[in-house]
Amino acid sequence: MDRVSKILRSQFTFAVIAIFIGFLVAALVLGATGYNPLEVYSILFKGMFSKPRYIMNIIIKASPIILTGISFAFALRVGLFNIGVEGQYIVGTIAAAVVGILFDFPSYIQFPLVLLAGTLAGGLYGAISGLLKAKRGIHEVITGIMFNWIAFYAGNYIVNLERFHEPGTTTTYQINASGLDPIYNWKMSEAGLEVIRNNEFIREVIGKTSANIGIIIAIIVALTIHFILKNTTIGYELRAVGMNKHASEAAGINVAKNTIQTFLIAGAIAGLSGALSITGVSHRLFELMAQENYGFNGLSVALMAGGSPIGCIFAGLLFAGLTYGGGTIQLEIGAPSEIIDILIGTIVFCMALVSLIPLIINKINQRGGKKDVK
């Protein structure tokens, strides 16, 4: 019995069950609307894995939402609902683009500088929410939603400033090449072009994609946050505040300081994600018609991961894979690609039911107990 309850208790097992239920529900919806679910899924997986280039594209799409996912998950562990992650991400893109356009240092300074600008901007932007929560008791959901829109319009404002706006487009100028992703710069160098010309595999996965170092940074951040939460005093205090604010305060933990710190770190991670999107993928800031949802998708990633920073890596890849592959089912058999949103929504919904696990285990144990009595 112990072994069974241990397996059931594990987040991972539950995530697998949730994913299975997600696929099942989506299959039922597809079946009810006249599509063959097996056919849809086989096309979906073909769209995800049939070429190395597809896999690389999924990794590229996953990197920013892994980071926004970690940002959200981190705050969640401290009991804070960082719905402002979208705005912190946008502010990161703005700062990275502005610094990337205004300055032109050698690339070993410029690239880190651009990332730092995005990280700092996101962190400070997040810290305002933390400050307002800690000092004035204003709910972080309200400031988060407001700050998302403020960042959104601020970005569009910057794009339309004469100093940054590229005439005849809806974007800024490209950031200076010295601030672009090292992989991109290598690809464009003589040596890189030479390799790409001669090696078909490299041409597929790097030449034809926006391959960038985002995923490496995302993994480093995931491990770092995991380490901080598990093995440091700060992490212990943060988790304590997340579990019981009042008890922590009574134990001498400064909850206000913790709240601000948490938002600073969460915002910084989201801002870094935005900066990496500028250096690695878009290279410029776009005027937005609607929010791009990198932040909101991070919410889903974090919830699918059950709030674990390392889990965010896998959840991010899954999310990116499903949405990337989802595009092909629309193209190939005309099944609405929105089925993917239903699938992911169901997974998150099931993850919300995670509190059921202890109940189920108790039920099982009770039954086991009764048998012993006999």
Add this chain to the structure above:
Amino acid sequence: MLSKLLLLISNTVMYSTPLAFGALGGLISEKSGVTNIGLEGMMTIGAATGVSAAYLSGSPWVGFLCAGIAGALMALLHAVASISFRADQSVSGIAINLLGAGASLFLVRIVFGSLNTPPVPKKLPRIFSDSSVLGAFSRLNFEVTAVIAFILMLVIWFIFAKTKWGLRISSVGEHPRVADSLGLNVYKIRYICVITSGFLAGLGGASMTLSILSNFVPTAISGHGFIALTAVIFGKWKPVGVYLSCLFFGLAQALVIQLGGGSLLSSQIVAMLPYVLTVIVLVVFVGRSVGPKASGVPYEK
């Protein structure tokens, strides 16, 4: 000048209506102790269902009603998760937003074959079928949905201020254990409130697509549910306050439309102002906002 002022009033009322439905719904749910972050998803499914049903039946009122039912069904999911299964209400709400958006686009794609629908045969009416009866004030011929929202606010105010039903809901949201010990059925009351909340949010979504627009587009509901959520807190969980908050956001949007692109301020800055203002008002005037005590906390018998 007068005509500009009348236009501003008319636009304010128009833009605040979907928010008012959503926010009043959110208010009822929160009052009973269930946070409803899923308003956005419930409004979206209402917007999509409203247009689909109005298109297929030919009647905007059938569409309006179906939108409410669709919102209520979404809310039922949220209720099952957050009341019976005691799930994390924020997580469930986020899932509802994903499911609502996905199901809406899926539905619209199945019914119309594309994500931007053709206009419905008939929109929801205005108060007077002929605006000219109002003479110079023809701008004030509001949408019927605006009137419904206003009446709804009065009804909800009355329920909470004057009836035992309101008292019961509040007690379940403040002290569920005490309410339970006094013989109230906490689960039942919360279920009713959450489902009502979804019904209203669905109506809000439909008031956007059947009254303001005349078709469904994927951006029809973009952030309205979240603004409605904000309005609940901004209005300090009081029906009149919540309604006024929605008017405030409506006014802001109307101002953006009327001032937008002027030489004085960039339209982006104008668009940003309501959100900046909200934060400033909160910091300076409102301060600590305290909701129903048990809001967001699952109740375990």
